[in-house]
Amino acid sequence: MSSLFTKFRETRSKYGTLYALARLRNFLMATLRLLLRSRGVLSHNKTVGESGNKARRDRIIVVGNGPSLNKLPMHLLEGEDVFVSNNFHLMFPRIAWRPRFMAISDAYVLIESHTKVIEHAESYERIYVPAMHASNVDSFKIYKKLKNSYFFNVMPIPKVRDLAYVPINKTVTNFMLGIGARLGYREVLFIGLDLSYPSVNDYDQSKRIIQSQRDDKDHFSPEYFNKGKHFHAPEVDEMRNQIRLTIERLDGISFKNIGVGGRLDFIERAALRSALVIDHETEISLLRRHLRYRLPLLMPNANHDALTEEIIERLLEFSTSPDVPQTAPKGISFHPTGHESAKMPGEIIAVDALGFDIRANYP
Template structure:
């Protein structure tokens, strides 16, 4: 490992290089491998965090498998909803919400292994190998979407944590995926503090279901919806090639790549 670190420094390689398959860096390969196809043939719901989520009756998900991310704990505090699977990808989210993330306990908690030092609560926690090459300009796969059928080896980033969830859902064997709260629309306030691709809010968040989600003082990244769409297209293809489907059950919004279904009609 010392030799590897020296090589990274010498060649000025990105830090994500340390977390590639074949390099031991704290991810739970064997532990995640035991989950493969555990939910084969079942359906699940993947939650986005758009304002439309406030229009959905999340109590209907009490007996369903669901994925949620980042600041979903605001919904738990508001009305008791808690997902089956909880995922955080973004470093800004981790840095701004460490206390709440550590207090939030779900049946399955998935975090990139690079955040292992930040996670004190290890109960039902799975650290995965996150491949960040989508974000790295030096990578041959910069802004080129990929999809991992073997999440115990690695999971690819794709501009949205939803892409991570779709790979996990595929790996776990879910056949029907229903997206809700995926508004696919962002207003960029003039009041934002902008440093490259990093945004810092100076007022309440208008783009998510709760004003504090990326509220005053919190940092987030340029959503780059054109890149998210590329990754969605890849995920859609992967599911369809295997006889599985992704549906959009969001109320409203601008995401039209997936066939739409009415949320309430699913129950």
């Protein structure tokens, strides 16, 4: 109980008495509702199972939703056990594969994105959700009809009818790490966990709840928290510290950052291709599958199979003979992967494909 009032005092000093009282009221109401619902939650979880029957690897890739994802060869993650969160479905038009697991822990994502989550629910093996959010959001009621939803207690209260407790601690990343540890993964690879919000100074720092007034610059898609959507003002330093503390508590698990940039600088870095042990033949195969998925979306009138093979052939020529003049297939442009490539015209088809970004150039 003392920790509850310590949290109340901290919240009051930062965001004011009214907000702190509303948070306390919501927490107490959510606790009561969880106690009343716990039997139904446990019954649902028993039917669904914490994870599916598919064999697991030793490693799992935990994906943040930072802008750095736009600089990574996401097509190379196909076949991995990938854990994503919140509005990651906005990435689906860009990738041929689908993640294995998805988690939601933010109250506003639980409410405002539930239609899209339900729409894409079959893409995931499991969707992990708080049984009751501390903001008094009844997420069990919203998501219990999904056949692959599984619920945890995220509130720091004594055991609720044996419902497993997995804390959030400021960020969905901690929720994902706790679940990954429960599932038995021994290696965690991070990508897209930038822990950097370029637009943070645009927010009113005295407010915890922000309503977006523009396209989102802090995530991989401008639609992530676009105009009209609500989100919690990021407490970046505290998020970073809580992730570090969570990692320190998870014994027997190794962690590497295989992304680019960002402030996850207390984790050992590794190159993505090296960490995933991707050889040349595998990379070509994954790129081929990716192109056959992307090209019909971007260039519906093209001969997609023929264009796929031509792109790969030309890329191999570029990569093996960089000094020999080459031309890209019609309607396609190649740009050496790097910061300048992001400024080039045309819709991106693939990032860092054999060292080049591939774009569709429209008339």
